[in-house]
Amino acid sequence: MKKRSIFLMAATATLYFNNAYAQETPQDSVKTSSIDQIVITGSSGPKKKIESSTAISTFTAKEIQKQNPISAAALLQRVPGFAVETSGGEVGNNLFARGIPSAGAYEFVQVQEDGLPVFEDGALQFANADNFFRVDNSVSRLEALRGGSGSIYATNSPGGLINFITKEGSNDFKGTAKLETSTYGLMRTDVNVGGALVQDKLFFNVGGFYRTDNGIRKTGFRANNGGQIRMNLKYVFDKGYAKVYYKKLDDRNTFYLPIPLTQNGNDLKEFPGFDANYGTYSYRTISQLNIPQAGGGFFSRNLEDGIHPKVDVLGAEFKYDLGNNFSVLNKTRYTNINMNYTGIFPAGGPATAGKFANDNGITGNNYQYSLVSNGALVNPAFVQELGFWAIDKQMNNFVNDLQLNYKFDKGNVTAGFYKSNWKSHQYWNWSNILATATDKPELLNLVDTSLSPNSTGYSKTYNGVTDMSFLLRDSQVQGSLNDLYANLDYNITDNLSVNAGLRYSRDFYKGYSVNTTTANLNNSGLTTDGTHSFATTTADDNMSVLGNKYNYWSYNIDKVSYTLATNYKINKENAVYARFSHGFRSPNEEAYYNYFTTPNPDQPLKPVLTNQVEVGYKYYSRTFDIAVIPFYSTLKNLSFTDVFSNGTSENTFANTKNYGVELEGYARLFNNMVELTFNGTIQNPKYSGLEEGSLLEGNIVRRMPKLYFNISPAVNITKEWRTYVSYNYYGKRFQDQLNVQTLPSFSEFGAGTSYQLGKIRFAVDGTNIFNTIGITEGDPRAGSPTGDGTIMARPIMGAAVRASITLDF
Numbered sequence: 014m015k016k017r018s019i020f021l022m023a024a025t026a027t028l029y030f031n032n033a034y035a036q037e038t039p040q041d042s043v044k045t046s047s048i049d050q051i052v053i054t055g056s057s058g059p060k061k062k063i064e065s066s067t068a069i070s071t072f073t074a075k076e077i078q079k080q081n082p083i084s085a086a087a088l089l090q091r092v093p094g095f096a097v098e099t100s101g102g103e104v105g106n107n108l109f110a111r112g113i114p115s116a117g118a119y120e121f122v123q124v125q126e127d128g129l130p131v132f133e134d135g136a137l138q139f140a141n142a143d144n145f146f147r148v149d150n151s152v153s154r155l156e157a158l159r160g161g162s163g164s165i166y167a168t169n170s171p172g173g174l175i176n177f178i179t180k181e182g183s184n185d186f187k188g189t190a191k192l193e194t195s196t197y198g199l200m201r202t203d204v205n206v207g208g209a210l211v212q213d214k215l216f217f218n219v220g221g222f223y224r225t226d227n228g229i230r231k232t233g234f235r236a237n238n239g240g241q242i243r244m245n246l247k248y249v250f251d252k253g254y255a256k257v258y259y260k261k262l263d264d265r266n267t268f269y270l271p272i273p274l275t276q277n278g279n280d281l282k283e284f285p286g287f288d289a290n291y292g293t294y295s296y297r298t299i300s301q302l303n304i305p306q307a308g309g310g311f312f313s314r315n316l317e318d319g320i321h322p323k324v325d326v327l328g329a330e331f332k333y334d335l336g337n338n339f340s341v342l343n344k345t346r347y348t349n350i351n352m353n354y355t356g357i358f359p360a361g362g363p364a365t366a367g368k369f370a371n372d373n374g375i376t377g378n379n380y381q382y383s384l385v386s387n388g389a390l391v392n393p394a395f396v397q398e399l400g401f402w403a404i405d406k407q408m409n410n411f412v413n414d415l416q417l418n419y420k421f422d423k424g425n426v427t428a429g430f431y432k433s434n435w436k437s438h439q440y441w442n443w444s445n446i447l448a449t450a451t452d453k454p455e456l457l458n459l460v461d462t463s464l465s466p467n468s469t470g471y472s473k474t475y476n477g478v479t480d481m482s483f484l485l486r487d488s489q490v491q492g493s494l495n496d497l498y499a500n501l502d503y504n505i506t507d508n509l510s511v512n513a514g515l516r517y518s519r520d521f522y523k524g525y526s527v528n529t530t531t532a533n534l535n536n537s538g539l540t541t542d543g544t545h546s547f548a549t550t551t552a553d554d555n556m557s558v559l560g561n562k563y564n565y566w567s568y569n570i571d572k573v574s575y576t577l578a579t580n581y582k583i584n585k586e587n588a589v590y591a592r593f594s595h596g597f598r599s600p601n602e603e604a605y606y607n608y609f610t611t612p613n614p615d616q617p618l619k620p621v622l623t624n625q626v627e628v629g630y631k632y633y634s635r636t637f638d639i640a641v642i643p644f645y646s647t648l649k650n651l652s653f654t655d656v657f658s659n660g661t662s663e664n665t666f667a668n669t670k671n672y673g674v675e676l677e678g679y680a681r682l683f684n685n686m687v688e689l690t691f692n693g694t695i696q697n698p699k700y701s702g703l704e705e706g707s708l709l710e711g712n713i714v715r716r717m718p719k720l721y722f723n724i725s726p727a728v729n730i731t732k733e734w735r736t737y738v739s740y741n742y743y744g745k746r747f748q749d750q751l752n753v754q755t756l757p758s759f760s761e762f763g764a765g766t767s768y769q770l771g772k773i774r775f776a777v778d779g780t781n782i783f784n785t786i787g788i789t790e791g792d793p794r795a796g797s798p799t800g801d802g803t804i805m806a807r808p809i810m811g812a813a814v815r816a817s818i819t820l821d822f
Contacts (some may be wrong), residue, residue, distance in 0.1 A: 045562025110172025164596025292452025693722025
């Protein structure tokens with residue numbers, strides 16, 4: 014394995030530990046004490062964190078700056094109860110809340126900006142919520158809620174709410190500007206400014222970023238390229254305020270998929286010819302696709318575009334005091350998304366040259382491989398078939414949340430109506446290509462030497478393509494959500510309070526899918542090379558063609574979610590709480606597609622039902638915080654809907670149960686010289702309550718670690734100089750429901766340092782500094798895994814360092 018361990022970063026965190034230390038609080042260590050923090054997510058109004066009967070984690074802009082996360086998913090790793098896979102790159106990552114399994118994405122939580130969803134459903138196919146959101150300096154704070162009232166204040170969120178709250182202007186003009194570079198060709202600029210256009214009345218804020226880099230994994234092209242801008246204008250009057258805002262995101266990101274590794278129990282090694290830390294099949298030598306279509310014309314795609322969302326968001330917020338303790342709050346937003354999604358998805362694992370040829374109809378040693386680039390004959394040790402997947406999605410979402418709040422002596426009550434209309438239309442065009450099984454793959458042609466070049470089936474490829482447009486899909490989903498909700502906070506005494514919430518969902522979903530037929534190009538008059546017809550290649554034998562038969566479907570939701578909690582404030586620093594909640598998740602997009610296109614489905618389509626119980630102890634002081642939250646949850650009708658590499662879909666249902674404990678804390682020690690931040694989760698998620706004889710009964714839920722945690726100690730060497738080390742542990746998991754393939758535990762270290770010189774901050778941050786090979790998932794598109802030997806899996810990124818300069822003004 015190529016070692017690029019960055020020991021300098023780790024050493025920096027321990028140098029000068031015994032230096033003279035100023036007694037003042039370090040400028041780069043500003044943390045809003047949890048005892049003073051106010052939270053707004055998942056409640057009927059602003060509330061002190063210690064008085065909230067929820068499991069909620071908060072991060073201020075300063076804390077986010079100190080962590081300098083490489084992606085939104087990396088930031089969410091610091092939240093207990095959230096098992097986050099960050100190996101996909103900057104976007105397209107997966108988050109699992111409290112052991113709830115899913116095909117990926119953000120299926121059981123809702124990602125919000127300022128209290129409204131980034132998109133109504135954060136788990137549509139190839140449309141993970143983090144595709145449409147970026148963390149930059151315009152974020153004021155993050156509030157991450159697990160379980161509890163998530164189902165009352167948002168749809169499809171029994172696992173929790175993730176609310177990014179953006180900055181607003183104030184009477185003082187101020188801003189930040191940041192420049193950042195890295196060991197992988199990063200050049201990034203962040204800017205945010207805000208202030209008053211009219212003192213005490215009219216405020217503005219504008220922020221955003223632009224970034225380009227080559228990617229930590231070596232793609233040979235610009236792996237990430239683009240940016241976003243946010244702006245808002247807020248007018249404050251005697252009885253309330255009005256705010257309008259706009260966001261534009263136009264960004265390209267490479268999505269990283271599984272690569273081959275060698276596994277022996279808990280021991281992982283590199284596959285020959287493949288760098289586990291920096292290698293990827295997503296490489297420039299296989300980045301272009303241009304193939305004729307059975308219906309005429311050509312289909313062209315460029316891998317360098319990667320995941321390319323163009324997002325436009327226009328929203329408004331209005332609050333007004335109606336008098337007599339009544340107030341009204343209305344939030345509205347329109348989101349339009351056009352996204353081109355292009356990725357390389359391995360179709361199984363590497364095969365020897367002979368086996369692949371034999372599996373594709375060539376007998377004995379009558380096979381010959383050549384490079385598409387120059388025609389040179391080659392004899393590769395291993396070859397790899399790769400899916401060249403292209404997906405286009407047009408999505409829009411109009412949402413309005415109207416709340417009426419009444420305050421009384423002992424508390425307050427909120428009632429609201431939530432209306433959301435959304436639509437997602439998608440078009441797929443998938444092909445398979447053949448390449449060398451190396452981290453800088455070359456396209457290959459394969460021919461049968463027992464035949465002549467004019468013979469039918471002589472070639473198994475067309476310029477490296479083994480299956481031309483073997484899968485087309487044209488489908489649409491529409492949702493119309495109509496939800497009534499109410500939430501009551503009541504203070505029985507000064508220290509004892511209760512919370513109760515109810516949400517009635519009357520939601521309507523409908524859509525269509527287009528059937529397909531097969532065709533080939535044998536009689537099209539086209540040639541493969543200017544001479545030979547397409548009858549000489551098998552690459553076009555199973556091309557997909559869209560037909561004119563449409564499958565129309567509709568599905569309705571009529572469900573009630575509810576929660577009940579109590580919070581007892583022992584004193585100003587200690588509190589305990591307990592909560593029960595019942596919620597649901599409507600079937601996801603692939604579940605609809607499977608069910609309504611299958612003549613005799615195995616089980617009826619049902620929403621996933623969840624029940625959760627949690628109790629918690631919180632202690633908040635100026636120098637020490639801790640939250641200990643045991644929880645228990647059950648799920649029914651959980652569907653698994655992975656799409657396999659051949660285009661078919663998994664259609665498995667299960668029930669699960671989980672119990673565990675979330676831990677979160679912060680300590681400032683030795684007169685503010687040492688800081689310690691930690692979070693962790695211990696859990697035992699299992700399949701349960703299944704039919705008699707089920708092979709899943711009692712198995713560990715797939716991709717769910719029983720233990721994962723993060724510890725980050727920091728040393729404030731002087732008032733201006735801070736260093737830190739972070740340690741992230743991710744426990745052993747199983748890739749599959751049958752618990753055949755083990756995903757070994759791994760530890761990842763990061764380290765960094767910063768220096769505050771007046772209003773200028775210099776920082777260096779290192780990630781995975783010891784080049785750990787840690788896999789977050791196997792290959793869920795390959796079907797049943799086989800365990801040890803050559804496996805396909807997606808490792809975390811290799812070691813990288815970023816350096817930044819930030820100016821506050």
